[in-house]
Amino acid sequence: MEDTRNTTGLDVLLEVWSRRKWLAILMFMGPLAASVSVAIALPYLYRSSATLLVERPEVAETFVKSSVTGELETRLHTISREILSRSRLQELITRFDLYPEFRKRATPEEVVERMRRDIHMEFMAAELQYGRGPTIAFTLSFRGRDPETVANVTNILASMFVEENVKIRERQASGTAEFLRAQLEEMKGKLDQEERRLGEFKESHIGELPEQMEANLATLQRLNTEMRLNKENQMRVLERLEREKLTRQLAQARASGADGNTPVSGGDGEALTARLSRLNQELTELRSRFSEKYPDVIRVKAEIAALEGQLSETKTDERAATNATAPANLSPPRHRKVRSEGEKELDALKEEEKTLRQSVATYQRRVELAPHREQEFQELSRDYKTMKELYNALLQRYQEALVAASMEQGQKGDQFRILDPAIPATSPSAPNRFRLLLIGLMLSGMLAAGVVKLAEHRDTSFHTVNELRDFAKVPVLVRIPRIVTKADIARRRWQFCLALLVLAILVVTTYHVAQGNEQLVWMLDWSRS
Known part of the structure; x- marks a missing residue:
């Protein structure tokens, strides 16, 4: 009989369901049973958190500047790397x-890495009007299977943060002070070297230094004055010696006249007058060329004065000449003595x-x-001054570092304080079993629908009269229903048993895999921050 009924979408779905219901049920029950098995077998994980407060320095930085520099977040990351090191975590494990x-099936490195993933830090910053403020606190959390153990581990980790922060700050402060001390000693050696160079320069160039310039000029002026006085003294001595020489010559001439019992003749007077004329002429020439202090000028003037004195004397009688003989005979020794003293004075x-x-x-x-x-001294002084300024700056920084180190030892700097210690959790943080079941249900439905659609798409057989009529374009005379034989029933039973076996194996396998598998909980925990 020909089927001429019009089919609707619901009819098509019902026909597909009648053909693929066991496939859909199997594809739906498999993932659903696996998700239920996983949700039941997964262990509970508990999380405990401890809040640590960042306490600012008790001493204002305007009074004591800390030598521990760097952002708090950077220091926290440094402390985290220290605490999350393999040795420390292995000790806690x-x-x-x-x-x-x-631990039975993994290496120690994998176990340590597992614990690192279970430790979480979250920074809390001050809320500012514009942007994010400085960190004022942070939360340290750890999760595991036993709530008591988790709380104890969290508190120990928090205590480690507090202790490590103190150690790092003291180490940085003392390291800064030690570094500055070494730099200060090195700079002091250079400063001493510059001081020695400056001292050696002053010692080797004493009297040539810039600050001695005025004293040198004053001394030079005094020496020039003494030289002028010395010249004048020499001129006076020369003048005196010339006068004494002329007097001695006159005495000798008188002595010669007395020995011959003849008075001084007019010829002698004419000779003296001629000599006086020549001396005056010579004096005129010398004055045109030299000053009055020139030695030859002084000598000629002395001779002229002596000749003029000699010509003024009167020689009237032999007695006067005779009386003049005795002194003349006695005068040479006295003149020689006076001349000797004058020469000594001149030599001096x-x-x-x-x-x-x-x-x-x-x-x-x-x-x-x-x-x-002065130029060399300025270069040395500039180097010394620069070295001195560097030394003073290092000395000030070293003193500040010592005070800062003392402050860190007294725990007056940035410190961590456990504000809220960790307590055992009363409810597990993972897994969320309801969400796992819901996800399993959704995945099972989508998988069943997808498999059925794929099976229908790959099926090339005709299941309705309309499909055959649309394809063949020939009249359909009769439709024969499906004939189920005993072999078909046996095959279906075997397939059903096989499906149940596969489903049971899937459930047992997933249960075994999920039982006590904390790593799987961590992977499925979407709420993990």
Whole structure:
């Protein structure tokens, strides 16, 4: 009989369900049973948290500047790396017997990495009007299977943070002070070297230093004055010696006249007058060329004065000549003595002049070298001043570092304080079994629908008259229903038993895998922060 009924979408779904119901049930029950098995077998994990408060320095930085620099977050990460090191976590794992089942099948490194994943930190910053403020606290959490153990481990980790922060700050403060001390010693050595160079320069160039310039000029002026006085003294001595020489010559002439019992003749007077004329002429020439202090000028003037005195004397009688003979005979020794004393005085003045000239040359050289020495002295002084400033700056920083280290030892700097210690959790934090079941139900439904749709898409057989009529374009005479034989029933039973067996194996396998599998809980815990 030909089927001419119109089919609706619901009819199509019912027909598909009638054909694929066992496949859909199997595809639906498999994932659902697995998700139920996983949700039941997964162990509960508990999380405990401890809140640590960051306490700011008790001493204001305007009074004591801390030598521990760097952002708090950076220091926290440094402390975290120290605490989450393999040695420390391995000690906690052994002490509290953490992850006993996982430790049987995993390496120590994997167990330590597992514990690192179970430890979580969250920073809490001050709320500012613009942007994020500085960190004022942070939360440290740990999760595991036993709530008491989890709380104890969390509190120990928090205590480690507090202790490690103190150690790091003291180590940084003392390290800064030690570094500055080494730098200070090195700088002091350089400063001492500059001081020695400056002292050696002053010692080797004494009298040529810039600050001695005024003293050198004053000494040079004094020496020039002494040289002028020495010249004047020499001129006076020369003048006296010339006068004595002329007097001695006159006495000798008188003595010669007395021995011959003849008075001084007019020829002698004419000779003296002629000599006086020549001396006046010579004096005129010398004055045109030299000053009055020139030695030859002084000598000629002395001779002129002596000749003029000689010509003024009157020689009237032999008695006067005779009376003049005795003194004349006695005068040569006295004149020789006076001449000897004058020459000694002149020699002393010349020796003094030589010494004065040497001193003038010395001080003149000092004055000439003063600009060059001043430049060298300024270079040395500049280097010394720069080194001194660096030394003073390092000394100040070293003293500040010592005070900062003392402050850190007294725990007056940034400190961590456990504000809220961890307590045993009353309810597990994972897994969320209801959510796992809901997800399993959704996945099972989607999987069943997808498999049925795929099976229908790959099925090329005709299941209704309309499908055959649309495909063949020929009249359909009769529709024969499906004939179920005993072999078909046996095959269906065998398939059903096989499906149940597969389902049971799937449930047992998933239960075995999920039982006590904390790592699977961690993977399925979407709420993990």
